[in-house]
Amino acid sequence: MAVEVPVPWDDDLVRTYQERYKGLVRLAYLITSDAAAAEEIVQDAFMAAHRSSEQLRQPYAYVRASVVNRCNSWGRRHKLEREHRPYPADPVELGANEMWDALGTLSYRQRTAIVLRFYEDLPVERIAEILGCRPATVRTSIHRGLLSLRKVIIR
Numbered sequence: 001m002a003v004e005v006p007v008p009w010d011d012d013l014v015r016t017y018q019e020r021y022k023g024l025v026r027l028a029y030l031i032t033s034d035a036a037a038a039e040e041i042v043q044d045a046f047m048a049a050h051r052s053s054e055q056l057r058q059p060y061a062y063v064r065a066s067v068v069n070r071c072n073s074w075g076r077r078h079k080l081e082r083e084h085r086p087y088p089a090d091p092v093e094l095g096a097n098e099m100w101d102a103l104g105t106l107s108y109r110q111r112t113a114i115v116l117r118f119y120e121d122l123p124v125e126r127i128a129e130i131l132g133c134r135p136a137t138v139r140t141s142i143h144r145g146l147l148s149l150r151k152v153i154i155r
Contacts, residue, residue: 007050012056013046013056016059016060019099020060021046024045024063024064025038025039025042026038027119028041028042028070030103030115031068031072031108032071032074034074034078037066041067041070041071042063044070045063045067045070046063046065048050049062064130065129068130072110072131079108101124101152102148103148103149105148105149105152106148106149107141107145110141110145113127113138113142114146114149116130117142141142
């Protein structure tokens with residue numbers, strides 16, 4: 001039986017983990033609205049970055065993009081699970097945090113674009129790269145998302 005020799009962690013990636021882990025978990029939480037999923041997504045993103053650390057020039061940008069992509073995958077999977085759930089879920093009591101409730105009404109693309117724009121303060125072009133779409137699509141997602149948020153909050 002062959003014994004695997006552990007690959008040492010890249011210093012820049014370790015530093016990124018130490019400095020940015022909590023912020024990335026918050027980012028994932030804002031997109032998924034699930035604390036456990038957010039932590040798991042960020043940990044998985046760091047492990048993926050570790051596996052390809054020789055090729056990384058900007059660890060934080062790579063991990064952030066990986067977190068957003070994994071959140072979107074999680075959202076698609078979560079939506080399918082909800083649609084195919086055999087019985088309705090038990091009612092959940094929502095807190096009084098109106099903004100959080102309002103964010104929950106947005107599509108994953110709108111929520112992700114708004115969180116990246118206003119929480120991460122990224123330019124539209126960078127968000128488009130992360131989401132794999134055109135800048136015009138990002139601007140439209142942000143615009144429509146903000147309109148939806150206004151309708152929900154003003155009610």
